Amino acid sequence: MDDGSQNRIALVIIVLLACVSITALLIAFSYYCYITNKLAIRLKSNKGDDYEDQVSLPDLRVSADKGLQVFTFKQLQSATGGLGKSNVIGHGGFGLVYRGYLNDGRKVAIKLMDQSGKQGEEEFKVEVDLLSRIRSPYLLALIGYCSDRNHKLLVYEFMANGGLQEHLYPISNSKAVYSKLDWDTRLRIALDAAKGLEYLHEHVSPPVIHRDFKSSNVLLDKNFNAKVSDFGLAKLGSEKAGGHVSTRVLGTQGYVAPEYASTGHLTTKSDVYSYGVVLLELLTGRVPVDMKRPTGEGVLVSWALPRLTDREKVMSIMDPALEGQYSPKEVVQVAAIAAMCVQPEADYRPLMADVVQSLVPLVKQQKLVSSKSDHIRSPVAQDPVKAS
Ligand SMILES: Nc1ncnc2c1ncn2[C@@H]1O[C@H](COP(=O)(O)OP(=O)(O)O)[C@@H](O)[C@H]1O
Numbered sequence: 001m002d003d004g005s006q007n008r009i010a011l012v013i014i015v016l017l018a019c020v021s022i023t024a025l026l027i028a029f030s031y032y033c034y035i036t037n038k039l040a041i042r043l044k045s046n047k048g049d050d051y052e053d054q055v056s057l058p059d060l061r062v063s064a065d066k067g068l069q070v071f072t073f074k075q076l077q078s079a080t081g082g083l084g085k086s087n088v089i090g091h092g093g094f095g096l097v098y099r100g101y102l103n104d105g106r107k108v109a110i111k112l113m114d115q116s117g118k119q120g121e122e123e124f125k126v127e128v129d130l131l132s133r134i135r136s137p138y139l140l141a142l143i144g145y146c147s148d149r150n151h152k153l154l155v156y157e158f159m160a161n162g163g164l165q166e167h168l169y170p171i172s173n174s175k176a177v178y179s180k181l182d183w184d185t186r187l188r189i190a191l192d193a194a195k196g197l198e199y200l201h202e203h204v205s206p207p208v209i210h211r212d213f214k215s216s217n218v219l220l221d222k223n224f225n226a227k228v229s230d231f232g233l234a235k236l237g238s239e240k241a242g243g244h245v246s247t248r249v250l251g252t253q254g255y256v257a258p259e260y261a262s263t264g265h266l267t268t269k270s271d272v273y274s275y276g277v278v279l280l281e282l283l284t285g286r287v288p289v290d291m292k293r294p295t296g297e298g299v300l301v302s303w304a305l306p307r308l309t310d311r312e313k314v315m316s317i318m319d320p321a322l323e324g325q326y327s328p329k330e331v332v333q334v335a336a337i338a339a340m341c342v343q344p345e346a347d348y349r350p351l352m353a354d355v356v357q358s359l360v361p362l363v364k365q366q367k368l369v370s371s372k373s374d375h376i377r378s379p380v381a382q383d384p385v386k387a388s
């Protein structure tokens with residue numbers, strides 16, 4: 001073979017090798033493109049999954065609760081006749097309360113959160129979570145809730161006789177029918193409410209301090225059984241700066257324990273004080289603060305306290321609506337409990353368990369007397385007065 005043909009063979013080999021290398025490179029590059037493309041698609045779809053999870057996770061967390069129903073805003077709108085005015089049954093610190101009917105025919109009370117409060121979704125869920133875990137016959141049950149981006153609603157069992165205060169004295173802008181409660185009924189309400197607070201303080205861990213115990217948060221069913229309400233909501237207002245909900249932070253005027261008002265120091269004994277004020281309302285039928293009354297009578301606790309431990313004087317503070325229909329012995333006992341609850345020194349106030357223990361025998365006695373005389377528990381005078 002001459003030099004010329006050798007060079008030609010070498011050139012062909014080089015060209016061939018170059019072609020093979022280029023083809024291999026092209027194949028490798030295409031394969032690389034194919035793989036990266038596939039990875040990109042997989043990553044994209046995984047990202048989608050993550051996103052889905054993030055959206056649905058908070059809902060899952062709450063709806064996993066025992067027995068709580070999750071409603072859409074539409075469902076609750078149709079339950080309340082489009083949140084119509086005629087279905088409004090009350091107006092509290094958190095907004096309007098509506099009467100409603102669920103699909104299964106159950107009557108419920110629906111609380112619509114005031115949007116001006118700008119309640120954080122997470123905070124709302126914490127409250128729902130708390131309320132869903134706390135169950136007692138003496139606490140108002142939460143049935144469900146609606147929590148979408150713009151609407152926060154809570155659905156409670158319906159209490160046919162509304163708030164206790166509506167039965168003790170007429171409330172302005174309340175639609176409730178004012179009926180006077182007899183002594184037996186008042187004693188039973190006092191015991192039920194005491195059991196509600198006892199549950200929060202002693203059967204829940206960590207204890208729940210109500211912070212806003214008052215007669216409008218003692219609700220009455222059709223048989224005048226009492227349940228304590230708003231024990232979870234009391235915390236909701238705590239983050240709000242200023243505004244009308246500041247009453248939530250410090251409770252409601254006339255019910256707030258002096259040490260809580262002055263130092264902000266909150267214990268279960270602050271609730272005991274507020275409970276004492278409600279006992280005074282049950283005894284006297286008076287509003288906790290009423291500056292239209294003569295000098296010295298405006299603040300219920302200050303007016304009543306010196307009279308509570310005097311057997312003669314205590315009869316003079318009793319609600320005239322009772323028309324003397326009570327056992328003086330029982331009145332003296334209840335007045336003594338009230339006096340201990342509202343004393344300024346928090347440490348000397350009783351525990352709610354002590355209050356329950358003191359009231360149980362009184363209600364038991366009532367039961368014995370009732371069954372002997374076949375007496376039916378009811379308000380004394382069915383003389384309905386429409387509150388203005
Ligand atoms: N579950 C319920 N059943 C019937 N009536 C209710 C219920 N919850 C609240 N109400 C009525 O709505 C009123 C306002 O309630 P709420 O918003 O808790 O206000 P407040 O700050 O006075 O406690 C109550 O006084 C009561 O008449």
Ligand SMILES: [Mg+2]
Pocket residue numbers: 092216217229230
């Ligand atoms: Mg309330």
